[in-house]
Structure formats: structure tokens, C-alpha cells
Amino acid sequence: LKVREVLEAKGSKVVTIEADATLRSALSRICEDRVGGLLVLNRAGKLDGIITERDIMRQVHQRADLEQVKVADVMTKTVKVASPDADIEEVEYAMTEGRFRHMPVLDGDEIVGVISIGDMVKANLREVKSHMEHLIDYLAVPLVD
Ligand code: AMP
Numbered sequence: 640l641k642v643r644e645v646l647e648a649k650g651s652k653v654v655t656i657e658a659d660a661t662l663r664s665a666l667s668r669i670c671e672d673r674v675g676g677l678l679v680l681n682r683a684g685k686l687d688g689i690i691t692e693r694d695i696m697r698q699v700h701q702r703a704d705l706e707q708v709k710v711a712d713v714m715t716k717t718v719k720v721a722s723p724d725a726d727i728e729e730v731e732y733a734m735t736e737g738r739f740r741h742m743p744v745l746d747g748d749e750i751v752g753v754i755s756i757g758d759m760v761k762a763n764l765r766e767v768k769s770h771m772e773h774l775i776d777y778l779a780v781p782l783v784d
Pocket of ligand 1: 676720738740743
């Protein structure tokens with residue numbers, strides 16, 4: 640199964656924010672758009688970083704002032720990305736190794752979507768179900784002599 644197929648099933652919507660926005664607006668966007676993380680884009684629309692609910696949670700724990708701290712101060716700058724042609728096993732491996740749950744998908748330097756660990760669980764379930772249906776069909780073929 641390819642990253643491209645997972646994206647086709649979930650759509651290419653990405654929720655983004657600018658690096659000079661405050662943590663308060665990042666949190667509002669995460670809650671309103673019901674996502675776990677935001678891609679941080681620079682003025683040219685290119686990927687600059689990623690900020691997730693976990694990054695904000697850490698700041699809340701440290702009693703940071705969400706109105707003052709900027710996304711740029713908290714985001715992860717070295718983002719692991721996937722290509723649409725990658726196998727989802729590669730993404731699963733990178734997420735498990737790196738302990739993160741979001742992976743931007745880039746075609747060249749163009750952002751074409753984000754895959755979350757939940758999208759991959761869904762994709763894997765669909766695949767297992769489809770394999771089972773094929774096997775059941777195969778076993779149910781009446782024998783003709
Ligand atoms: P998450 O599990 O996605 O909420 O992220 C856990 C931590 O990893 C946070 O500090 C994120 O900023 C960071 N992170 C999330 N996705 C990625 C990614 N694709 N590449 C690098 N770091 C990431």
C-alpha cells in the first residue's frame with residue numbers, strides 16, 4: 640500500500656499556521672479543525688516546521704503564556720516527510736522510531752497532504768478486510784467437475 644492511496648482515501652486537506660503566530664492561535668486552530676497538529680509554513684508557502692498538540696501540552700505544563708510564546712519557539716524544525724510513492728510500511732517505521740504521529744507528504748517541494756497514525760490504522764484495516772473478502776470469495780467458489 641502506497642502513501643498516495645492512503646491520501647486518496649482521506650483527502651489532501653492540510654491545516655497550517657505561520658511561524659510568528661502565537662500558541663493560542665495554534666491551539667484554537669487545532670481544536671476548531673479537529674486535528675492533532677499543524678504544518679508551519681513560511682511566507683513562500685513552503686514547509687518550515689510542525690507543531691502538534693503534544694508540543695502545546697508541554698508548554699501548558701510549563702505554564703507558558705500562550706498569548707506570548709510564538710509557534711516558531713516551540714515547533715519541530717527538522718520535519719520527517721514522506722513521498723506519495725513511499726510504501727506505508729516506511730511511514731509506519733519512521734513514526735514508530737521517531738515517536739511522532741504526523742507525517743507531511745511532499746511531492747518534490749509541494750505539500751500534498753498529511754498522514755496521521757489514525758489514517759494508517761484505517762488504511763491497514765481496509766486492506767485486511769479486502770484480503771479477507773477475497774479469500775472468502777476464493778474459498779466459496781463451487782467446485783465443478
Ligand atoms: P505527535 O506524536 O505527532 O503529536 O508529535 C510528537 C513530537 O514529534 C512533537 O514534538 C512534534 O512536533 C514532533 N513531530 C510530529 N510530526 C513530526 C514529523 N513528521 N517529523 C518530525 N517531528 C515530528
